[in-house]
Amino acid sequence: MTGVLERYEALVATGELRADPEQAAAAERLGQLQRELERQAASAGLFGKLFRKRPEGPRGVYMWGGVGRGKSMLMDLFHQTLAIEEKRRIHFHAFMLEVHALLRDERRKEAGDPIPPVAATLGRNLRCLAFDEMVVNNSADAMIMARLFTSLIVDQGVTIVTTSNRAPAELYKDGLNREHFLPFIDLIERELDVLTLNGPTDYRLQRLGGMPIWHTPLGEAATAQAREAFFRLTDYPPEDSDHVPSAELDVGGGRMLHVPKSLKGVAVFSFKRLCAEARGASDYLAIARTYHTVILVGIPRMGPDRRNEAARFVTLIDALYESKVKLIVAADAAPEELYQAGTGRFEFERTVSRLNEMQSQEYLALGHGSE
Numbered sequence: 544m545t546g547v548l549e550r551y552e553a554l555v556a557t558g559e560l561r562a563d564p565e566q567a568a569a570a571e572r573l574g575q576l577q578r579e580l581e582r583q584a585a586s587a588g589l590f591g592k593l594f595r596k597r598p599e600g601p602r603g604v605y606m607w608g609g610v611g612r613g614k615s616m617l618m619d620l621f622h623q624t625l626a627i628e629e630k631r632r633i634h635f636h637a638f639m640l641e642v643h644a645l646l647r648d649e650r651r652k653e654a655g656d657p658i659p660p661v662a663a664t665l666g667r668n669l670r671c672l673a674f675d676e677m678v679v680n681n682s683a684d685a686m687i688m689a690r691l692f693t694s695l696i697v698d699q700g701v702t703i704v705t706t707s708n709r710a711p712a713e714l715y716k717d718g719l720n721r722e723h724f725l726p727f728i729d730l731i732e733r734e735l736d737v738l739t740l741n742g743p744t745d746y747r748l749q750r751l752g753g754m755p756i757w758h759t760p761l762g763e764a765a766t767a768q769a770r771e772a773f774f775r776l777t778d779y780p781p782e783d784s785d786h787v788p789s790a791e792l793d794v795g796g797g798r799m800l801h802v803p804k805s806l807k808g809v810a811v812f813s814f815k816r817l818c819a820e821a822r823g824a825s826d827y828l829a830i831a832r833t834y835h836t837v838i839l840v841g842i843p844r845m846g847p848d849r850r851n852e853a854a855r856f857v858t859l860i861d862a863l864y865e866s867k868v869k870l871i872v873a874a875d876a877a878p879e880e881l882y883q884a885g886t887g888r889f890e891f892e893r894t895v896s897r898l899n900e901m902q903s904q905e906y907l908a909l910g911h912g913s914e
Contacts, residue, residue, distance in 0.1 A: 547620045548574035566613045569606055569738045573621045573704070576601055580671055580702060584627040600670060600702035605677075605731055607707045608740035609911065614706035615675055615807055617740075621704065622673050629670040635677045635705070636790055636805075636833070639684050641665075642691065658690050659698070666699030674705040676808050679715040679724065680832045681793040689726035696734050703735060708808070708835060708911050711737060756871045756902055757878070761841065765873040769811075769838050772871045776836060777806045794829040808911075810834040814841045818855040827862035835911035837863060842874035847885035854887055857894045864897045867909040 545553075551570035554560040579601035606614045622632040633641075645664060649657030665672075672695070679685050695701045707714070711731045715724045731737070754772065758765035774781045790805035804811035810830065817827075817839070830837065845853045863870055874881065878898035882891045900906050 545624060546574045546577050547617065547624050550620045550624055551617070560613070560616075563613065565608075565738070565740050566617065569604075569613075569617055569740060570620075572604060572736060572738060573617060576604060576702070576704070577621065577625050580630075581626050584629065584670060600696065600700040603696070603703040603705075603735040605703075605705050605707065605711060605735040605737045606740055607710050607737070609708065612740040614740050618673055618675055618704065618706055625671065627670060629668055630673070631669055631671070632673040632675070634788075634806075635674040636792075637788075638674060640791065642687070643683065646687075658687065659694055662691055662694035662699055666695055666701045669699075669701055671702045671704060674703070677705045677707040677714070678709070678833055679718070680829055681795070682719045683793070685715050685718055685724040685727075686720065688724065689730055692727060692730055696730070705735075710739075756869070756907075757898075758871075758873045759876055761843070761873060761875045766840060769840055769871055769873045773804065773806075773809060773811060773838055776809050779806060792829055792833060794826040796825070798826075800826055800829070804838075805834075808833075808835040809838065810836070811838045811840070814839060814843065814852075814856075817859055818852045822855055824858050824862065827859045830859075831862040831866035831868050834868060836869040836871065838871045840873040842872060842881065844875050844880065845882040845885065849882075850886040853882045853885060853891060856882075857887070857891060860894050860897055860901075864901060867906070867911055869907055870898075870901050 548570045551560070551566070555562055555567075560566070583601065606617065608614060618632070622630065642661065642665070645661045646657050649660055654660075679688065692703065696703060709716075711728050714728060715721055718724065754768070756772070758768045770781075770784070773779070773787075774784075779787060787804045788806055790802040790810075791799045792802050792805075794800045801816075802810050802812070803816075810833075812830075817830075842856075843849070845856075860870075878895045881895075882888060
């Protein structure tokens with residue numbers, strides 16, 4: 544089987560990817576890790592007979608950078624070409640939901656510290672654990688991550704490979720009780736090689752192919768265009784559209800928000816779910832921190848009878864704009880015509896201005912969370 548480096552070089556040679564020194568360096572490092580893991584797996588039988596313990600895993604990799612710089616692509620190539628059976632690739636958010644479910648089961652047993660047995664369960668028959676889009680946006684995750692991953696890496700010998708839009712030191716920035724999270728940052732920098740991918744080509748932006756991101760009026764055509772944008776950005780096969788993953792997003796205060804479609808940092812919501820229901824800034828900030836692209840469908844024209852929806856929409860757009868989230872829309876009108884009369888109409892002008900700016904190439908080229 545060809546390795547990740549050979550597959551990457553072939554994509555560059557055929558013109559599917561542009562030459563990028565940071566991507567090439569990451570592919571080379573991942574290729575080295577593949578060889579180490581494959582050698583370890585090949586010698587595992589003899590080592591196990593002699594020592595009855597799994598050897599220490601090879602040093603892992605943490606790839607971070609702006610949206611569309613090839614992190615997930617390299618992760619896919621790495622996992623696909625890694626010639627061992629004891630491997631797993633999972634979205635980080637889904638992994639943490641699994642962790643908390645296992646912790647609840649252990650706590651019901653009242654058998655002491657639940658983290659070591661949970662790490663042992665997760666690490667069973669596993670040599671390499673690959674995450675896409677590591678992001679930490681709630682204190683429940685932050686409080687356990689240092690101990691959980693120390694147990695996985697040190698005690699279970701699992702090698703971690705992950706991607707993120709943020710440098711390790713920027714994870715869970717300004718989060719509640721962040722001092723409890725700092726040992727996890729130290730663990731990353733001690734146990735994983737940190738690689739930056741911030742090359743000049745935004746492949747996700749290229750995938751949109753210059754197509755408009757504001758689709759109007761509401762109807763089948765606008766819905767189809769928003770759906771096409773989702774499939775282009777996520778590489779998800781349109782013929783499998785009935786099985787797109789969903790997610791439950793922790794928005795604080797013990798509340799969860801259902802995300803109907805959630806894949807590779809792209810989320811799909813209806814206006815009704817986000818603005819017709821009782822929601823506040825914490826909900827929208829959680830979305831903005833978690834997703835680099837939001838597809839919002841079903842935005843109606845609003846009048847005085849929908850002043851509450853208009854106010855929530857303003858708060859939502861503020862949160863997305865401040866985090867430089869890309870916004871793709873199916874709406875019943877252009878931004879200037881969405882809310883022409885009602886309480887807060889004057890303040891809505893700023894939202895109109897932001898919505899127009901968010902359609903510009905300058906805004907779309909900005910990295911998620913950038914100033």
